Amino acid sequence: MKLPFTPLIESLPSTVPFVGPELQERTNGFPFKARIGANENVFGASPKAHAAIQAEIANCWKYTDPGFVDLKDAISDLHNVPTENIVVGEGIDGLLGIAARLFVEPGVGVATSLGAYPTFNYHVKGLGARLVTAPFVDDHESPQALLELAIKEDVRVIYIANPDNPMGTWWSGAELDEMIEQLPEQSVLFLDEAYVEFAPEGTSPAIDLDNPQVLRFRTFSKAYGLAGARVGYAIGNVELIKAFDKIRNHFGMNCFAIEGAIAAIRDQQWLTQTKIKVDEARKRIASIAADNGLTIIPSAANFVAIDCGRDGDFARAVLAELSQQGIFVRMPGVAPQDRCIRISVGTPDDLDLLEECLPIALRRAASG
Numbered sequence: 335m336k337l338p339f340t341p342l343i344e345s346l347p348s349t350v351p352f353v354g355p356e357l358q359e360r361t362n363g364f365p366f367k368a369r370i371g372a373n374e375n376v377f378g379a380s381p382k383a384h385a386a387i388q389a390e391i392a393n394c395w396k397y398t399d400p401g402f403v404d405l406k407d408a409i410s411d412l413h414n415v416p417t418e419n420i421v422v423g424e425g426i427d428g429l430l431g432i433a434a435r436l437f438v439e440p441g442v443g444v445a446t447s448l449g450a451y452p453t454f455n456y457h458v459k460g461l462g463a464r465l466v467t468a469p470f471v472d473d474h475e476s477p478q479a480l481l482e483l484a485i486k487e488d489v490r491v492i493y494i495a496n497p498d499n500p501m502g503t504w505w506s507g508a509e510l511d512e513m514i515e516q517l518p519e520q521s522v523l524f525l526d527e528a529y530v531e532f533a534p535e536g537t538s539p540a541i542d543l544d545n546p547q548v549l550r551f552r553t554f555s556k557a558y559g560l561a562g563a564r565v566g567y568a569i570g571n572v573e574l575i576k577a578f579d580k581i582r583n584h585f586g587m588n589c590f591a592i593e594g595a596i597a598a599i600r601d602q603q604w605l606t607q608t609k610i611k612v613d614e615a616r617k618r619i620a621s622i623a624a625d626n627g628l629t630i631i632p633s634a635a636n637f638v639a640i641d642c643g644r645d646g647d648f649a650r651a652v653l654a655e656l657s658q659q660g661i662f663v664r665m666p667g668v669a670p671q672d673r674c675i676r677i678s679v680g681t682p683d684d685l686d687l688l689e690e691c692l693p694i695a696l697r698r699a700a701s702g
C-alpha cells in the first residue's frame with residue numbers, strides 16, 4: 335500500500351536528525367562514563383526546581399493553564415518585559431518550529447549559517463522553505479554575511495545564535511544592534527540566545543519591544559539545567575507574539591516543566607553558582623587542551639571547541655577514540671569548523687577523565 339504522504343514529505347530524507355548518546359551507548363555496548371557532548375548542565379537544576387516538580391505530582395490529573403500565566407509572570411519579572419510580549423513553549427526547539435510556520439511556506443527563502451544549529455534547519459525544510467546558508471567567518475556566525483545573503487535571496491527569516499553553537503563564539507549586543515538596524519524590510523531575525531546566561535555582560539542586545547523584526551529565544555535547558563523538562567520562551571513585539579496563539583500547541587507544556595521553570599527562575603543564586611562552575615570548567619578544558627599542545631576557540635557558552643590542529647577526518651577519529659574510552663562529545667559538522675571537537679562543560683570528575691583520555695585518543699587518532 336502506498337501511503338498518501340505529501341510530495342514535500344516524500345522529498346525529505348528519512349535520516350534521524352539527532353543521534354543521541356543513548357543510541358551510541360547501545361552500539362558501543364557500554365554506557366558513557368562522561369556525558370559531555372550535548373551541552374546539558376551537568377550541575378543540575380536548582381534543588382528548589384526539583385522540589386517544585388515533585389510537589390506538582392498531585393496536580394498532574396489537571397490540564398495546565400493553556401495561557402501559562404504563572405510562568406509568563408515569572409519570566410516577565412525576570413526580564414522586566416510585559417507578559418503580552420512573551421510566548422512560552424516546549425523549548426527553543428519547539429518554539430522555532432512554530433515561529434517558522436508564521437513566516438515560512440514552500441519556496442520562501444530562509445537564511446542561516448552553514449554548520450549552525452541544525453534543528454532550525456529541520457523545521458524550515460519540513461515547511462518546504464528554500465534554505466540558504468552563509469559561511470562562518472573566523473569561526474563566527476557572520477551578521478554581515480547573513481545580511482548580504484538575505485538581501486540577495488530575498489529571505490523572510492534570518493537565524494543567528496549568540497553565543498553560537500557549535501563554536502561558542504559571540505558578538506556584543508552593540509554589534510547585534512548594528513545588524514538589527516540593517517535588517518531588510520521583509521525579514522525577521524530569529525535571535526537564539528540559548529547560551530546567553532553564560533556570556534559576558536552586554537552580549538544580549540537591549541530588548542526593543544517596538545521592533546517587530548526581532549524575535550529572541552531563551553531556554554531553561556542550559557543555564558537552568560532543565561533540558562529534559564522542555565521549557566523555552568520567546569520575547570518580541572506584541573503583534574509577533576500574538577500570532578503564536580493562532581497555531582501554538584495550547585497544552586504543549588507539561589505541569590512539571592512549568593513548575594520547575596518557575597522555581598528555577600526564583601533561584602537566581604543557583605544560577606550564579608552555575609555560571610561560576612561553568613567558567614571554571616571552561617578554563618579547565620582550555621588547560622587540558624594546552625597540555626596536549628592544542629588551542630581552544632574562546633567560548634561564551636557552556637562548552638568549548640578544541641582545535642585538534644588538523645582536518646575533519648582527524649577530529650572525527652579523536653572523537654571516536656574518546657567514545658571508545660567512554661566519553662561522549664560531539665563536533666561541528668562542516669569544514670573548516672570540523673577541525674574541532676566540542677566539549678561540553680563537565681563536573682571535575684568528567685574533566686579528570688577527559689584529561690586522562692584525550693592524550694590517548696590523540697595518539698591513537700594520529701597513528702590511524
Ligand SMILES: *Cc1c(COP(=O)(O)O)cnc(C)c1O
Nearest residue numbers: 425426427451499528553555566
Ligand atoms: C541547545 C540549543 C537549543 C535547544 O533549546 P531547547 O530549549 O532545549 O529546545 C536551542 N538553540 C541552540 C543554539 C542550542 O544549542
